[in-house]
Amino acid sequence: MPQITYIDSDGNKHQVELPLGATIMEGAVQNDIKGIIAECGGSCMCATCHCYIGEKYLDKLPEMEEEEDEMLEGAVAPRTERSRLGCQVRISNALDGLVVEIPQEQ
Amino acid sequence: MLLPLLVPNIPPNSNPMKKNVIIIGAGHAGIQAAASLREEGFEGSICIFSEDADFPYQKPPLSKGYLDGSQQKNSIMFRSEAWYENNQVELKLGELVVKVDISQKTVHATSGEYAFDFLVFATGAYNRELPIPIKGTDQPLYLRTMKDADCLKEALDQEGVQDILVIGGGFIGLEVAAYAAKSGKKVTVVEYQPRLMQRVLPPMLSEHFAAKHQAYGVDLRMGVGVQDLTQDSKWLASLSTGESVTADQVIVGIGVLPSQVLAQEAGIRCSNGIEVNAYCETSVAGIYAIGDCALHPNPFAKGQMVRLESVQNAVDQAKVIASTICGKPSSYHQCLGFGRTNITSNYKWPVYPKAMTNSSSEEM
Ligand SMILES: Cc1cc2nc3c(=O)[nH]c(=O)nc-3n(C[C@H](O)[C@H](O)[C@H](O)COP(=O)(O)OP(=O)(O)OC[C@H]3O[C@@H](n4cnc5c(N)ncnc54)[C@H](O)[C@@H]3O)c2cc1C
Ligand code: FES
Numbered sequence: 455m456p457q458i459t460y461i462d463s464d465g466n467k468h469q470v471e472l473p474l475g476a477t478i479m480e481g482a483v484q485n486d487i488k489g490i491i492a493e494c495g496g497s498c499m500c501a502t503c504h505c506y507i508g509e510k511y512l513d514k515l516p517e518m519e520e521e522e523d524e525m526l527e528g529a530v531a532p533r534t535e536r537s538r539l540g541c542q543v544r545i546s547n548a549l550d551g552l553v554v555e556i557p558q559e560q
Numbered sequence: 561m562l563l564p565l566l567v568p569n570i571p572p573n574s575n576p577m578k579k580n581v582i583i584i585g586a587g588h589a590g591i592q593a594a595a596s597l598r599e600e601g602f603e604g605s606i607c608i609f610s611e612d613a614d615f616p617y618q619k620p621p622l623s624k625g626y627l628d629g630s631q632q633k634n635s636i637m638f639r640s641e642a643w644y645e646n647n648q649v650e651l652k653l654g655e656l657v658v659k660v661d662i663s664q665k666t667v668h669a670t671s672g673e674y675a676f677d678f679l680v681f682a683t684g685a686y687n688r689e690l691p692i693p694i695k696g697t698d699q700p701l702y703l704r705t706m707k708d709a710d711c712l713k714e715a716l717d718q719e720g721v722q723d724i725l726v727i728g729g730g731f732i733g734l735e736v737a738a739y740a741a742k743s744g745k746k747v748t749v750v751e752y753q754p755r756l757m758q759r760v761l762p763p764m765l766s767e768h769f770a771a772k773h774q775a776y777g778v779d780l781r782m783g784v785g786v787q788d789l790t791q792d793s794k795w796l797a798s799l800s801t802g803e804s805v806t807a808d809q810v811i812v813g814i815g816v817l818p819s820q821v822l823a824q825e826a827g828i829r830c831s832n833g834i835e836v837n838a839y840c841e842t843s844v845a846g847i848y849a850i851g852d853c854a855l856h857p858n859p860f861a862k863g864q865m866v867r868l869e870s871v872q873n874a875v876d877q878a879k880v881i882a883s884t885i886c887g888k889p890s891s892y893h894q895c896l897g898f899g900r901t902n903i904t905s906n907y908k909w910p911v912y913p914k915a916m917t918n919s920s921s922e923e924m
Binding site: 476483 | 620624625631634635636637639642643871872
């Protein structure tokens with residue numbers, strides 16, 4: 455299973471293994487990692503699963519749909535080039551070793 | 561030596577952070593209330609009663625990812641089991657609260673009687689039933705809970721189920737219609753109002769959604785009521801126009817009503833919802849109502865009393881009561897601002913998958 459490192463909203467590191475096909479949001483919620491709120495349960499309509507993706511993996515991510523792009527505009531923490539919604543990124547083998555940073559605010 | 565005299569006569573358990581809270585309802589409002597209480601440093605006990613026996617889950621995906629199979633049960637849970645344990649939030653699942661006694665400060669549930677210092681109604685809403693004569697061995701389908709969604713999915717995916725009638729052109733009806741059309745069914749939507757989602761959408765957007773659905777062959781009948789439903793080998797719906805529609809399955813989405821009977825019977829003021837003030841406090845001190853069940857003065861509606869049915873409203877009101885209970889009621893101003901989005905836009909529109917939308921614009 456791919457290994458993912460979360461840096462939670464307090465700056466603490468958590469290394470977890472996630473099954474293929476799970477989303478970054480689900481991995482955070484199920485492992486009780488602070489900072490991902492996921493109000494809408496992964497329906498791409500709340501932007502409270504905003505996270506910053508490690509630079510090296512940006513080109514390995516699934517492409518962003520228009521809906522996600524729109525929701526990210528409403529995210530509370532600043533949007534950067536590394537911004538994605540955790541519920542819209544599914545774990546693949548290519549993401550093994552990924553580091554995900556969670557902003558302080560959602 | 562003077563010190564003790566300066567301290568008012570405080571009963572032993574008066575630190576608000578150590579009192580006990582009972583929450584009725586494990587939807588967005590109830591779960592967020594528990595989470596926010598802990599985030600605010602609340603140390604007392606928190607117990608959530610839920611009539612629904614399923615492990616607490618989010619409702620929006622039920623008509624979206626959960627229905628189309630892209631999200632499974634465990635991916636729509638609010639929190640992991642470990643979270644409830646680590647945060648000492650007790651869940652009483654499958655337990656209906658049948659009575660609230662405001663003078664004794666107790667709730668009566670299936671398993672017994674429980675005392676509270678603070679009580680939170682997060683009881684949500686339930687589906688309005690079709691107020692017309694219905695004859696048949698089956699009932700039309702509704703969607704509110706995970707069980708409903710499982711039944712709906714099973715019914716729609718059954719072999720031979722081809723013609724679908726959706727009564728009600730609101731969010732949920734349209735989301736289900738979109739799913740059914742996408743799976744190749746022939747779908748008719750009957751809406752009483754002259755246009756889709758009249759209450760929350762401007763005419764232009766109603767038309768936009770209507771066109772989108774029609775492009776996929778959904779037969780939209782606007783300004784039409786259903787007068788009765790009869791089930792023989794198929795369902796037969798007689799319409800107010802004199803026409804009739806046949807269907808293998810009928811799905812009803814004609815709005816919800818606030819779950820307020822419990823509060824009403826306890827003597828708490830209710831009208832179209834449990835009435836609360838700007839701090840989400842009911843007519844009884846120490847008792848709060850949040851989410852779909854709460855009728856609140858809305859700053860965006862010039863202080864008029866409104867009841868909203870959205871995740872954001874539920875979550876924001878939960879945050880309000882958490883800080884109020886912890887003795888910091890001022891944060892209400894930030895929270896109740898419906899800041900991120902407005903009443904209509906925080907609903908995800910019933911959309912067709914990208915591929916279908918693209919091909920439609922080519923065809924049109
Ligand atoms: C299919 C569907 C799709 C939706 N899509 C969206 C969307 O896209 N965006 C959006 O913003 N909103 C959406 N909503 C609305 C949103 O889900 C609600 O606004 C939200 O769930 C309200 O949360 P709540 O906690 O107030 O109430 P609920 O989620 O209704 O929870 C209340 C709970 O209280 C329990 N309860 C009630 N009475 C008792 C009792 N006496 N004893 C014990 N337990 C009791 C009930 O079992 C229920 O589980 C959707 C709703 C549905 C059904
Ligand atoms: S969980 Fe709501 S947008 Fe991702």
